[in-house]
Amino acid sequence: MTAASEVKPRRAVLEMPEYHPPLAGRELLRLDFNENTFAPSPKVIERLHQVTAEELTKYPERESVEAIAAAHFGLRADQMVLTNGVDEAIHLMCCAFLEEGDEAIICTPTFFMYDVSVRMMTRGLVKVQADETLEFPFERFKAAITERTKLMFIASPNNPTGAVVSREHLLALAEAAPQAALMVDEAYSHFDGESVIGDLDAVPNLVIARTFSKAYGMASLRIGMLAGNAGLLKYVRKVSSPYNINGAALDCLPVALADKDYLAWYVEQVRVGRDRMMAGLRELGVPYFPSHANFVLMKIGPKHKELVAAMRAHGVLLRDRSADPGCNGFVRITIGIEEHVRMGLAALRSSLEEIGWDRRETGEPAGPQPGEDEREFE
Numbered sequence: 001m002t003a004a005s006e007v008k009p010r011r012a013v014l015e016m017p018e019y020h021p022p023l024a025g026r027e028l029l030r031l032d033f034n035e036n037t038f039a040p041s042p043k044v045i046e047r048l049h050q051v052t053a054e055e056l057t058k059y060p061e062r063e064s065v066e067a068i069a070a071a072h073f074g075l076r077a078d079q080m081v082l083t084n085g086v087d088e089a090i091h092l093m094c095c096a097f098l099e100e101g102d103e104a105i106i107c108t109p110t111f112f113m114y115d116v117s118v119r120m121m122t123r124g125l126v127k128v129q130a131d132e133t134l135e136f137p138f139e140r141f142k143a144a145i146t147e148r149t150k151l152m153f154i155a156s157p158n159n160p161t162g163a164v165v166s167r168e169h170l171l172a173l174a175e176a177a178p179q180a181a182l183m184v185d186e187a188y189s190h191f192d193g194e195s196v197i198g199d200l201d202a203v204p205n206l207v208i209a210r211t212f213s214k215a216y217g218m219a220s221l222r223i224g225m226l227a228g229n230a231g232l233l234k235y236v237r238k239v240s241s242p243y244n245i246n247g248a249a250l251d252c253l254p255v256a257l258a259d260k261d262y263l264a265w266y267v268e269q270v271r272v273g274r275d276r277m278m279a280g281l282r283e284l285g286v287p288y289f290p291s292h293a294n295f296v297l298m299k300i301g302p303k304h305k306e307l308v309a310a311m312r313a314h315g316v317l318l319r320d321r322s323a324d325p326g327c328n329g330f331v332r333i334t335i336g337i338e339e340h341v342r343m344g345l346a347a348l349r350s351s352l353e354e355i356g357w358d359r360r361e362t363g364e365p366a367g368p369q370p371g372e373d374e375r376e377f378e
């Protein structure tokens with residue numbers, strides 16, 4: 001038996017929430033985690049095969065790859081920090097800018113890691129809940145800013161809603177809280193949405209996070225980035241390990257960035273697949289939130305768990321988002337390559353029938369979906 005330890009963690013660690021995504025048993029069609037469902041660029045795979053023994057024995061060197069990534073985005077090297085995914089970027093932002101008593105603002109529902117990382121540092125997490133449209137609650141978010149606000153996290157497009165926040169609104173929030181860093185999480189920006197990366201020079205408290213886990217298909221390599229004001233990023237660098245990104249990921253990033261054709265191909269697959277999915281949902285009478293990302297959030301109602309189980313039996317994984325605030329009965333489906341979208345839709349059609357789903361269970365009126373006329377089925 002292990003002896004009981006008297007060592008106690010920090011109070012914040014006792015109180016912070018835990019994030020345990022359901023990662024086991026995923027050898028099926030993965031439409032649950034918003035990953036690329038296919039592959040990274042073939043050039044990335046080629047580069048991985050060239051990794052040498054010597055490279056593996058060396059500590060990874062981040063700086064030269066940071067310069068390449070910065071140039072790719074039209075930035076200077078000191079405006080770029082590479083991170084171990086956006087997860088680490090969020091954590092480093094909290095380590096650098098939050099202390100107990102400070103406030104950080106997020107809107108909910110959103111990506112859960114903001115909650116985890118903020119609460120590691122302070123009790124001052126302020127959550128602004130979206131209304132039933134799940135659009136970004138700009139006015140209420142702005143009204144939540146106080147002199148204690150030190151960080152604001154906004155995902156655009158947002159997860160799990162797929163909603164975007166306009167550039168105008170983002171810049172207005174940065175201006176309204178000059179004492180706070182605004183981290184705009186552009187993890188899904190390839191799929192739609194206006195980037196604010198062109199505003200970095202003009203807005204000193206703006207920081208942008210990007211990931212190579214989604215459109216680039218490298219989730220397992222764990223690499224993301226923070227771009228922003230050099231004066232802010234120097235503190236992020238200070239709290240980061242110099243070896244936070246493994247050498248294989250650093251080797252692959254320049255290759256992935258250079259293969260623009262592959263990225264364009266994958267993004268187009270998702271755009272076409274997303275239209276197909278939304279048209280399919282309309283046809284099935286499933287209410288959904290028009291999405292700008294590589295997933296669609298739909299409203300199932302009380303049978304949400306049954307649907308996820310039925311889809312699993314058909315070999316397709318979905319993500320139940322019912323525990324998210326304002327999302328009871330909601331389920332999210334990832335959009336991947338066209339073939340996977342087709343398989344997902346076919347499984348959805350069968351599963352809804354098997355569980356005896358009826359649109360009336362969602363509390364939505366029968367009839368057409370909002371935005372029905374705006375989207376063309378291809």
Ligand code: PMP
Binds near residue numbers: 087158159
């Ligand atoms: N931001 C958002 C909005 C996300 O949805 C996710 C992934 N689920 C991440 C960041 C994490 O990205 P990464 O793999 O780069 O850590």
